[in-house]
Amino acid sequence: MRTMGGFSQMKLAVNFLTIGLVILSLPCGSYTEIPPKPPGSVTVLPPVKPAGGPQAFPDAENSNLPVFTMDYARIQVPFEVTLWVLLASFAKIGFHVYHKITFWVPESCLLISIGLIVGAIMHSVHEEPPAVLSYNVFFLFMLPPIVLESGYFMPTRPFFENVGTVLWFAVVGTLWNSIGIGMSLYAVCQIEAFEVQDINLQENMLFAAIISAVDPVAVLSVFEDVSVNEQLYIVVFGECLFNDAVTVVLYNMFIFVADMPVVEPVDVFLGVARFFVVGLGGMGFGVIFGFVASFTTRFTSNVREIEPLFIFMYSYLAYLVAELFSISSIMAIVTCALTMKYYVEENVSQRSCTTIRHVVKMLGTISETLIFFFLGVVTITTEHEWNWGYIMFTLLLALVWRGLGVLVLTQIINPFRTIPFNFKDQFILGYGGLRGAISFALVFTLPDSIGRKKLFVTTTICMIMFTVFIQGISIRPLIEFINVRRTNRNLETINVEIHSRLIEHTIAGVEDLCGQWSHYYWKDKFLKFNNRILRKILIRDNRAESSIVALYKKLELQNAMEILDTVSGDINAGSSIVSLQYVYPLCPSSSCSFSLSLSLSLSLSLSLSLSLSFAFSLACSPSLSFSFLSRITLYFVPLIFPSILTSLPVPAAEKHPHRMMLFWKFPPDMTLGIQANEFNLGFIRPENLVSHGLRVL
Amino acid sequence: MHIVIKLFGVPLSCPITNSMNIWFSCFLFIIVTPAHIVRLYDRFEALDKEKTGHLRPQDFGAINRLAMNPIGDRIIGAFFSPGQETVDFHSFVRILAHFRPADKKHPKDPSMPEPVNSRTSKLKFAFQLYDQDKDGKISRAELLQVLRSMLEMQVTEEQLESIADRTIQEADLDNDDAISFEEFRKSLEKVNIDHKMSIRFLR
Numbered sequence: 001m002r003t004m005g006g007f008s009q010m011k012l013a014v015n016f017l018t019i020g021l022v023i024l025s026l027p028c029g030s031y032t033e034i035p036p037k038p039p040g041s042v043t044v045l046p047p048v049k050p051a052g053g054p055q056a057f058p059d060a061e062n063s064n065l066p067v068f069t070m071d072y073a074r075i076q077v078p079f080e081v082t083l084w085v086l087l088a089s090f091a092k093i094g095f096h097v098y099h100k101i102t103f104w105v106p107e108s109c110l111l112i113s114i115g116l117i118v119g120a121i122m123h124s125v126h127e128e129p130p131a132v133l134s135y136n137v138f139f140l141f142m143l144p145p146i147v148l149e150s151g152y153f154m155p156t157r158p159f160f161e162n163v164g165t166v167l168w169f170a171v172v173g174t175l176w177n178s179i180g181i182g183m184s185l186y187a188v189c190q191i192e193a194f195e196v197q198d199i200n201l202q203e204n205m206l207f208a209a210i211i212s213a214v215d216p217v218a219v220l221s222v223f224e225d226v227s228v229n230e231q232l233y234i235v236v237f238g239e240c241l242f243n244d245a246v247t248v249v250l251y252n253m254f255i256f257v258a259d260m261p262v263v264e265p266v267d268v269f270l271g272v273a274r275f276f277v278v279g280l281g282g283m284g285f286g287v288i289f290g291f292v293a294s295f296t297t298r299f300t301s302n303v304r305e306i307e308p309l310f311i312f313m314y315s316y317l318a319y320l321v322a323e324l325f326s327i328s329s330i331m332a333i334v335t336c337a338l339t340m341k342y343y344v345e346e347n348v349s350q351r352s353c354t355t356i357r358h359v360v361k362m363l364g365t366i367s368e369t370l371i372f373f374f375l376g377v378v379t380i381t382t383e384h385e386w387n388w389g390y391i392m393f394t395l396l397l398a399l400v401w402r403g404l405g406v407l408v409l410t411q412i413i414n415p416f417r418t419i420p421f422n423f424k425d426q427f428i429l430g431y432g433g434l435r436g437a438i439s440f441a442l443v444f445t446l447p448d449s450i451g452r453k454k455l456f457v458t459t460t461i462c463m464i465m466f467t468v469f470i471q472g473i474s475i476r477p478l479i480e481f482i483n484v485r486r487t488n489r490n491l492e493t494i495n496v497e498i499h500s501r502l503i504e505h506t507i508a509g510v511e512d513l514c515g516q517w518s519h520y521y522w523k524d525k526f527l528k529f530n531n532r533i534l535r536k537i538l539i540r541d542n543r544a545e546s547s548i549v550a551l552y553k554k555l556e557l558q559n560a561m562e563i564l565d566t567v568s569g570d571i572n573a574g575s576s577i578v579s580l581q582y583v584y585p586l587c588p589s590s591s592c593s594f595s596l597s598l599s600l601s602l603s604l605s606l607s608l609s610l611s612l613s614f615a616f617s618l619a620c621s622p623s624l625s626f627s628f629l630s631r632i633t634l635y636f637v638p639l640i641f642p643s644i645l646t647s648l649p650v651p652a653a654e655k656h657p658h659r660m661m662l663f664w665k666f667p668p669d670m671t672l673g674i675q676a677n678e679f680n681l682g683f684i685r686p687e688n689l690v691s692h693g694l695r696v697l
Numbered sequence: 698m699h700i701v702i703k704l705f706g707v708p709l710s711c712p713i714t715n716s717m718n719i720w721f722s723c724f725l726f727i728i729v730t731p732a733h734i735v736r737l738y739d740r741f742e743a744l745d746k747e748k749t750g751h752l753r754p755q756d757f758g759a760i761n762r763l764a765m766n767p768i769g770d771r772i773i774g775a776f777f778s779p780g781q782e783t784v785d786f787h788s789f790v791r792i793l794a795h796f797r798p799a800d801k802k803h804p805k806d807p808s809m810p811e812p813v814n815s816r817t818s819k820l821k822f823a824f825q826l827y828d829q830d831k832d833g834k835i836s837r838a839e840l841l842q843v844l845r846s847m848l849e850m851q852v853t854e855e856q857l858e859s860i861a862d863r864t865i866q867e868a869d870l871d872n873d874d875a876i877s878f879e880e881f882r883k884s885l886e887k888v889n890i891d892h893k894m895s896i897r898f899l900r
Contacts, residue, residue: 418897495884498860506826510772552860
């Protein structure tokens, strides 16, 4: 039994390591400027050979051949980058040593805290932190991976079912918030007691536009652990991604206007036009790049190794091109990922598919970690200007306006929804509007012509800290307390799939009967278009596949892999029954041993028939892994006998553990990395099979 | 022309007029706003080309998209009670009332009969789409029929059978190789049926 001593020792070690790394990186200095002669480095000239004749030793200094040299300046920038990334990642490891913390406090808060500590250390030794949250670095390097990750893993079906609500909240909600907060802050500025009368309306509106946008980074890190119901999740998720268009337009508009003395109506009209350009342009670029990427992957069957590259390059390209035209780059990359994912995953090999998913997740996590970490660091090291009135009022007004906005907007949109939002959902919608690093990066790049820039920076930081810490930490207990509808994950049974399909057909039919169209009609139309045209162009091997068949294959493969997993794993007979119980999640009443054995035999006979069908179809490709096939059948066949044996109640089987032992003695050299090409399963095509299967993992 | 309405089991005979149709439907069976009923009545009349006041299966067949629906014929069949060959407006609306979003505000009154758009009624409706011979169970053959019509050209007969086997195996708790209504209900317990089986405009 591990004692608390073990835990705290490990934690101490991690902390020491972190501090050690910090101290090590201290001499590094800011990486944006390379000092001419960094301290602690020795520059050594290579020995010069004079032109005339060989000489053993150089002339000039008459010193010996240096055995050990050090050239820091050359590697400084990548070295520092790596160290900072490692530092942030160690912090992340460190949190999970004590799990209860990560349950109650979202990781974003912990990272900011560690960042604060490191920032304090750096400030005390008068070092400048690297400029990670500067405009260019942040928007060009730190933000795209996170947004790509959110776009790639966005659940598409709920998203398209709720797209109206998402856009409604994203566009109208953000506008409401900005204008509301801007106006009220201007009114607050008029109060003489706060000494902020020099902030004019345009500056207030600009600031409001910056802080009213809900931030995807913060929201995702909090909401992914908390399982609210799907509708709520997708609306919050979608809102924070799609409000970028509005933020970009408002920000640019107010910066432009802040220089001008007079605002004309034509400018407002132009602003609206620009919004459409930004929003639709972003989506358009995303879709175009998505299609081009899908088309490219159609031809990559011979260059499997670089297949994942295309995903990343095309999405990043979409992002950059959108940035080039100052249209919404976040929307571009999100739509690109959404479009691309469906087609690309059918074209690429199973390994590429896994690699893509894994790398997308990894890059997203690194970026998120770094952003929160540096948010903490930069908080300490920037110059602040504190003003109680302005800051408190900003916090208050932001909350009030968001709450009001959610209430009003929900009342308007509820009649159009099939499941209206009740008050609990609305509360979480309002409360979950966290602000984050995007606001910070934007405020940092305000032109210096704005006199009160430091005040704005301080207020933004306070806003971010408040929302991330207080709202982020309290949202989980609140959700449990007010008992919001939660989500049901793990709905994947073949029954549910078949019945859901039937119901969808029914609804489509009844709608036709009533002569009314709703989104099912458009969905149906799009699916037909997709099957007829798009799939033929973009997918290499086009066979339309119902989701029922796809799910069936996936579940069968999942079962098969689980069998192999338990066989090659623990040989503890006592746990064999238990592990077999987990292997067959299909048995609803697996507590009863009799039905367990019956369902075991049923599923085993099914698996056996599957393996026998492997055998028969392998007749086509006999050379490949017949030994593999024989091993599989050998695994399956003995598993049947225990089930027949255990038609007695469980304790009887446990009394003869050695009988079970006999069957588990096969060499556990079967890895899960089954090469798809090794077997041809009749109707299940090799690539699709394992790609389907590995999507499970 | 008279129609016979069964009001709480007592047959009443009333003459038909347009407005009477509308208001009877409102008060007796479902509380739907009259605008929806008017629209549905217009639709009913549009389908009823011979103006008999009743619809026959052929009238439904005129709807093109419904004819292309894989389970279109089952949906049409659901409108006709066993033995009846025609459906009048009341039954038409009554069946459609299954697809209203559930009314959460009114508390459940145990003495009243189960409302037509409750979860159980919706599930029963879906169950009846499978269970064509009305024996209270979805047998393997019935399941195969539905799967065949839904999956059409994509899979072979053996694959269909494997899928049907797995489906029954997953849901079948009493091992009679068929899915009863209770097992059906249980397999869908985690699914938000109210959301899936509701048509917004009928609210």
